Amino acid sequence: MAKPRHIGVYPGTFDPITRGHLDIIERGLKLFDVLIVAVAESLSKAPLFEVDERLEMIGHEIKKYGNVRVESFDSLLMDYMRKKKATTVLRGLRVISDFEYEFQMALTNRKLDPGIETVFMMTAENYAPISSRFIKEIARLGGNLSAFVTPNVAKKLKEKYGLE
Amino acid sequence: MAKPRHIGVYPGTFDPITRGHLDIIERGLKLFDVLIVAVAESLSKAPLFEVDERLEMIGHEIKKYGNVRVESFDSLLMDYMRKKKATTVLRGLRVISDFEYEFQMALTNRKLDPGIETVFMMTAENYAPISSRFIKEIARLGGNLSAFVTPNVAKKLKEKYGLE
Amino acid sequence: MAKPRHIGVYPGTFDPITRGHLDIIERGLKLFDVLIVAVAESLSKAPLFEVDERLEMIGHEIKKYGNVRVESFDSLLMDYMRKKKATTVLRGLRVISDFEYEFQMALTNRKLDPGIETVFMMTAENYAPISSRFIKEIARLGGNLSAFVTPNVAKKLKEKYGLE
Amino acid sequence: MAKPRHIGVYPGTFDPITRGHLDIIERGLKLFDVLIVAVAESLSKAPLFEVDERLEMIGHEIKKYGNVRVESFDSLLMDYMRKKKATTVLRGLRVISDFEYEFQMALTNRKLDPGIETVFMMTAENYAPISSRFIKEIARLGGNLSAFVTPNVAKKLKEKYGLE
Amino acid sequence: MAKPRHIGVYPGTFDPITRGHLDIIERGLKLFDVLIVAVAESLSKAPLFEVDERLEMIGHEIKKYGNVRVESFDSLLMDYMRKKKATTVLRGLRVISDFEYEFQMALTNRKLDPGIETVFMMTAENYAPISSRFIKEIARLGGNLSAFVTPNVAKKLKEKYGLE
Amino acid sequence: MAKPRHIGVYPGTFDPITRGHLDIIERGLKLFDVLIVAVAESLSKAPLFEVDERLEMIGHEIKKYGNVRVESFDSLLMDYMRKKKATTVLRGLRVISDFEYEFQMALTNRKLDPGIETVFMMTAENYAPISSRFIKEIARLGGNLSAFVTPNVAKKLKEKYGLE
Numbered sequence: 001m002a003k004p005r006h007i008g009v010y011p012g013t014f015d016p017i018t019r020g021h022l023d024i025i026e027r028g029l030k031l032f033d034v035l036i037v038a039v040a041e042s043l044s045k046a047p048l049f050e051v052d053e054r055l056e057m058i059g060h061e062i063k064k065y066g067n068v069r070v071e072s073f074d075s076l077l078m079d080y081m082r083k084k085k086a087t088t089v090l091r092g093l094r095v096i097s098d099f100e101y102e103f104q105m106a107l108t109n110r111k112l113d114p115g116i117e118t119v120f121m122m123t124a125e126n127y128a129p130i131s132s133r134f135i136k137e138i139a140r141l142g143g144n145l146s147a148f149v150t151p152n153v154a155k156k157l158k159e160k161y162g163l164e
Numbered sequence: 165m166a167k168p169r170h171i172g173v174y175p176g177t178f179d180p181i182t183r184g185h186l187d188i189i190e191r192g193l194k195l196f197d198v199l200i201v202a203v204a205e206s207l208s209k210a211p212l213f214e215v216d217e218r219l220e221m222i223g224h225e226i227k228k229y230g231n232v233r234v235e236s237f238d239s240l241l242m243d244y245m246r247k248k249k250a251t252t253v254l255r256g257l258r259v260i261s262d263f264e265y266e267f268q269m270a271l272t273n274r275k276l277d278p279g280i281e282t283v284f285m286m287t288a289e290n291y292a293p294i295s296s297r298f299i300k301e302i303a304r305l306g307g308n309l310s311a312f313v314t315p316n317v318a319k320k321l322k323e324k325y326g327l328e
Numbered sequence: 329m330a331k332p333r334h335i336g337v338y339p340g341t342f343d344p345i346t347r348g349h350l351d352i353i354e355r356g357l358k359l360f361d362v363l364i365v366a367v368a369e370s371l372s373k374a375p376l377f378e379v380d381e382r383l384e385m386i387g388h389e390i391k392k393y394g395n396v397r398v399e400s401f402d403s404l405l406m407d408y409m410r411k412k413k414a415t416t417v418l419r420g421l422r423v424i425s426d427f428e429y430e431f432q433m434a435l436t437n438r439k440l441d442p443g444i445e446t447v448f449m450m451t452a453e454n455y456a457p458i459s460s461r462f463i464k465e466i467a468r469l470g471g472n473l474s475a476f477v478t479p480n481v482a483k484k485l486k487e488k489y490g491l492e
Numbered sequence: 493m494a495k496p497r498h499i500g501v502y503p504g505t506f507d508p509i510t511r512g513h514l515d516i517i518e519r520g521l522k523l524f525d526v527l528i529v530a531v532a533e534s535l536s537k538a539p540l541f542e543v544d545e546r547l548e549m550i551g552h553e554i555k556k557y558g559n560v561r562v563e564s565f566d567s568l569l570m571d572y573m574r575k576k577k578a579t580t581v582l583r584g585l586r587v588i589s590d591f592e593y594e595f596q597m598a599l600t601n602r603k604l605d606p607g608i609e610t611v612f613m614m615t616a617e618n619y620a621p622i623s624s625r626f627i628k629e630i631a632r633l634g635g636n637l638s639a640f641v642t643p644n645v646a647k648k649l650k651e652k653y654g655l656e
Numbered sequence: 657m658a659k660p661r662h663i664g665v666y667p668g669t670f671d672p673i674t675r676g677h678l679d680i681i682e683r684g685l686k687l688f689d690v691l692i693v694a695v696a697e698s699l700s701k702a703p704l705f706e707v708d709e710r711l712e713m714i715g716h717e718i719k720k721y722g723n724v725r726v727e728s729f730d731s732l733l734m735d736y737m738r739k740k741k742a743t744t745v746l747r748g749l750r751v752i753s754d755f756e757y758e759f760q761m762a763l764t765n766r767k768l769d770p771g772i773e774t775v776f777m778m779t780a781e782n783y784a785p786i787s788s789r790f791i792k793e794i795a796r797l798g799g800n801l802s803a804f805v806t807p808n809v810a811k812k813l814k815e816k817y818g819l820e
Numbered sequence: 821m822a823k824p825r826h827i828g829v830y831p832g833t834f835d836p837i838t839r840g841h842l843d844i845i846e847r848g849l850k851l852f853d854v855l856i857v858a859v860a861e862s863l864s865k866a867p868l869f870e871v872d873e874r875l876e877m878i879g880h881e882i883k884k885y886g887n888v889r890v891e892s893f894d895s896l897l898m899d900y901m902r903k904k905k906a907t908t909v910l911r912g913l914r915v916i917s918d919f920e921y922e923f924q925m926a927l928t929n930r931k932l933d934p935g936i937e938t939v940f941m942m943t944a945e946n947y948a949p950i951s952s953r954f955i956k957e958i959a960r961l962g963g964n965l966s967a968f969v970t971p972n973v974a975k976k977l978k979e980k981y982g983l984e
Binding site: 006027030031087088093103106107110117118119120121122124 | 498519522523579580585595598599602609610611612613614616
Binding site: 334355358359415416421431434435438445446447448449450452 | 826847850851907908913923926927930937938939940941942944
């Protein structure tokens with residue numbers, strides 16, 4: 001009998017997707033048969049990019065990988081995981097404040113569904129300081145984005161801020 | 165002459181009260197002759213529950229204890245402490261980010277009134293990941309709240325989000 | 329040939345300037361021939377004081393130093409640095425959460441311009457717990473501000489909150 | 493053609509193996525086709541248990557799992573990984589000080605062999621405070637070890653300290 | 657019927673007692689009817705001062721307080737607590753690394769005896785950087801100790817290092 | 821009248837000097853007229869390299885800079901600073917645990933001599949995970965050291981461990 005496929009989910013807001021996120025996807029996909037990048041629709045804070053824009057930007061970057069796909073979700077992550085028959089959440093860790101938040105979220109999720117695991121990978125140190133908050137501030141002020149996002153995402157950011 | 169009663173104050177927003185808060189109350193009340201749960205009215209961010217609702221929910225949970233009562237306050241905590249002849253602030257510590265914030269608040273309060281002390285107790289590890297922010301998000305998305313809040317609070321949360 | 333002047337920039341929001349900021353200025357000015365206190369105009373969150381008010385309050389405090397001046401800026405810090413021929417950013421460190429944020433900002437800035445350095449000084453422990461957020465809350469509730477800001481800034485805070 | 497087996501390595505000193513380690517093994521084995529528990533022989537600090545004792549204690553606990561085995565190693569972890577054709581290091585994270593050390597080790601290992609990844613799983617909160625250092629101290633003073641280690645390991649600890 | 661006396665225990669190595677420790681004792685004694693300063697005899701690392709010397713130095717400093725006494729113990733802290741009918745452990749918190757260690761110790765102790773609580777107080781910021789390790793290094797090199805320890809302890813430190 | 825020369829001191833054990841240390845020296849020398857790399861002789865833990873070996877290795881690396889020199893010292897850093905008429909200590913910050921230790925040391929030094937400042941620079945992220953402890957372990961086990969130390973230091977490390 002065939003072993004079931006090992007499905008991982010990499011959830012986030014991706015507003016927008018950064019080189020740090022792409023680094024985690026590239027290294028994380030080796031752990032799974034299928035990796036789903038799951039874009040959270042429902043946010044307390046209004047995102048800069050609509051869900052469709054975020055899906056498009058991610059789709060553009062991941063089309064080179066055979067076993068990665070992107071979807072949006074608007075439910076509890078644990079409910080989404082069960083619907084997808086996914087057993088493992090993938091998350092990137094950068095700095096200590098990440099750790100705190102991720103620790104809380106992983107333990108909260110474990111209380112909601114003890115059968116689903118969270119695994120963490122370290123973001124490459126080169127991408128460690130990249131936060132969406134800083135990237136949007138740099139974009140707004142017309143700074144050079146090439147170290148932080150891909151050319152396609154840089155173009156979208158400039159369009160958003162009316163700088164193109 | 166009788167020793168004066170040792171009055172402790174456990175201040176917070178309690179929006180809403182969690183099992184973690186209740187754990188601190190239950191263990192903290194042993195330190196004091198009287199413990200006052202003090203609900204902060206004035207908040208920069210609009211709370212989900214009105215002060216009256218928060219008072220009611222807390223009152224429901226603490227009525228089993230003889231020496232705990234709940235009040236609201238809308239002044240500097242140090243001024244409220246003096247008015248109540250309370251000498252000790254009780255706070256729960258969960259994770260490192262708590263520590264930072266609590267450290268700042270305790271030292272700021274000490275500058276405002278050096279005669280009033282702050283004592284900390286560790287939240288039981290079982291309740292450590294519980295944050296009001298996550299609980300409200302889980303409630304909004306219809307998740308199971310029983311690990312995080314009491315049945316009465318879970319009911320109020322569901323009502324707020326129109327899920328009941 | 330004369331060695332070029334060593335120009336440092338101490339950037340921030342200064343909403344309002346605190347005794348902790350003044351401590352960093354006083355100790356930091358020894359490192360540079362000229363130190364510019366640079367007030368960030370553009371803010372995601374609406375500041376309590378207008379840029380002009382913040383410039384005036386800082387100007388009042390630094391007039392006693394010969395080699396410190398205050399300016400506002402509304403561009404990327406790295407662009408502002410180059411325009412001023414400044415080579416070093418000065419930042420104060422208080423607590424661990426500062427460190428995280430400062431680490432990210434310093435590394436992000438280094439990616440934008442590797443020729444500009446960031447140096448950090450420790451805020452005197454006496455001023456370590458002072459955060460603008462707490463100070464504004466204390467001012468709003470009518471608390472004593474003398475441990476946190478100068479008399480002039482305290483007066484301005486009280487005026488803002490209609491308490492004078 | 494068959495996909496190559498995904499081999500993970502869980503390295504450590506395991507002096508002795510704790511309930512926290514066993515929790516990571518039980519949850520980590522789902523990520524791999526084979527998981528090797530790799531006991532580090534060479535230690536700056538003299539361990540309490542000989543390598544053979546540590547191998548025996550771990551073997552006793554893992555014999556119930558089909559795809560987990562235990563080995564010792566006395567080389568650079570990255571060299572051992574290549575020899576075993578293993579591509580992923582598994583590590584448990586408990587508290588913030590773990591994070592710092594693990595961050596350093598993972599980035600150092602990545603510099604030595606960029607093709608090998610490190611993944612982290614959170615130790616169940618129930619086992620989070622368990623450190624070998626505390627366990628040995630409790631054992632030495634005759635305390636109850638059942639919350640921290642299995643009965644077999646508790647027995648070995650008591651023998652070591654001549655308490656049996 | 658009389659309420660039982662509330663006995664607190666402040667455990668540590670006190671090698672030697674610092675101004676930071678004395679600050680915690682002075683502020684902590686208000687929480688309890690009796691506060692016992694409990695000197696740990698058994699140490700992995702050889703202390704600079706013998707237990708008797710440490711007891712003497714502490715006794716010298718606390719004789720001015722009516723409800724504080726000093727004892728040594730050479731057992732599990734939780735066993736010592738029960739023997740003393742003490743219900744609360746008092747600990748000082750200084751910096752984040754303290755927090756980590758204290759968090760582990762408090763949760764470990766809670767597993768050993770859930771009926772005994774640990775409460776924390778913040779060391780005054782003026783004493784926050786004082787660690788026994790630094791103090792001994794400063795003493796060894798003949799530095800001025802008056803900011804860190806009392807004159808009596810400074811004298812004993814100088815005698816230890818043959819500087820008197 | 822000429823402005824006095826601004827002398828900085830970069831103290832440490834340098835057992836051995838790493839690429840991370842060299843990064844701090846190269847970026848730090850811009851802050852000062854003269855930068856002294858000060859090698860601490862007296863150590864609680866026995867270093868791998870003698871003071872003379874450490875001085876020689878550092879001298880080899882810094883001879884390309886005009887305003888950097890290396891010395892050893894065996895006294896309180898603050899006493900050494902005064903003897904050298906140096907006013908500023910330079911330290912590198914890598915990770916959070918550095919921060920804690922550095923925070924304590926800087927505040928302790930400030931108590932010993934309030935006229936001497938400590939400034940911090942961030943180690944380039946590429947060198948952030950480099951710790952002497954890990955480097956010595958990698959050297960002992962015959963690993964490739966080129967990412968962590970210069971060729972000259974790598975050669976000395978191999979000689980120490982009898983691998984050359």
